[in-house]
Amino acid sequence: MSAPTDASAQRALSTFQSTLSDPFTNAVINAMSPETPERARVVLTSLIRHLHSFARDVNLLHPEWLLGVNTLNRAGQMSNDARNEGILVSDVLGLEALVDQITQDAMTSMAEGAAKEATLSCILGPFFRENAPLYQNGTDIVQKHSEGDEKLRTFMDGHIYDAETGKPIADAEVDLWHTNPNGLYEQQDPEQPEYNNRGKFKTDANGYYSLECLCPTSYPIPYDGPAGDMLKLMGRHPMRPAHIHIMVRKPGYATLTTQIYDRRDPYTLDDSVFAVKDSLIVDFKETEKKGVAYELTYDITLAKAKDL
Ligand code: MBD
Ligand code: FE
Secondary structure, three states: OOOOOOHHHHHHHHHHHHHOOHHHHHHHHHOOOOOOOHHHHHHHHHHHHHHHHHHHHHOOOHHHHHHHHHHHHHHHHOOEOOEOHHHHHHHHOOHHHHHHHHHHHHHEEOOOOOOOOOOOOOOOOOOOOOOOOEOOOOOEOOOOOOOOHHHOEEEEEEEEEEOOOOOEOOOOEEEEEOOOOOOOOHHHOOOOOOOOOEEEEEOOOOOEEEEEEEOOOOEEOOOOOHHHHHHHHOOOOOEEOOEEEEEEEOOOEOOEEEEEEEOOOHHHHOOOOOOOOHHHEEOOEEOOOOOOOEEEEOOEEEOEEOOO
16 A cells, blocks of 8 residues: 555545444444443444454445345345344354254253253244144144145154253143245144144143144245345255154243254255254164054153252
8 A cells, every 4th residue: 555645535545444343343342321231332343343343354245235134134135034034044044053052051950960961952943833733642743634635644752851960850841843844833823723734732741742643744934035035156965854743842942942853754864954953863673553653752850950
């Protein structure tokens, strides 16, 4: 860079240089009020630091920044009750998987000498709905079967255990959801009844739950928005491995949000949102049981919630 020739150029240059340097970042951070709550201060300070250092690192140009802003806006504009593009963008960048891991580590307390290992958590994803119907054990969560379902019908059962004592937990709520074989969750598909393929169950006095569902299928995450654009830019496919979402709630324990995966699915080793963990991979067993094609026993172990 050639030397500035007059005072105004010198001023412009020094503004430019200070904007590119840490003192500028510090000035932005230091503008924060002393009243800002502690956690917000920590998060915003780090966010500003990382955003600034990201922009410096890639030499972010104004048109690129605007593209990013417009992408965020478009993600918001296309989101609604049935579509959560913000979560999808997070997911393809691996951010929800990372945050999920941080959360499980932070929120669960594993007592020393615990009887069992707690079941690992997995990301919530964009398709959870509160208030799924509560069914009696053994009920089929599929409200409307379609042709071909008979080959996928599954009897699923298991026990819920306390990690510390190894004893079963009665009256725990097990909430499950999965796609239809067409790869769509109920809220994405006008052909499915409300809350199809979703249901809650309560464990009995022995900590036992049971239900019928479908052996899940792999499917592409919606890729007609920003998340899909990013996948295409990075040369990645949109497929998620076949999975069943499970959430287990019981007062006194850390709520467990997880997913189980079919070992036979090739995408189980190549998930577009980086969520699969070895211990969450299961074997759907062909069965002679009446009315179903598969059976699956899946026991779940809950850790106590950490006192924060
Ligand atoms: C899904 O079905 C899902 O579970 C996640 C995590 C992301 C996209 C689609
Ligand atoms: Fe899912």
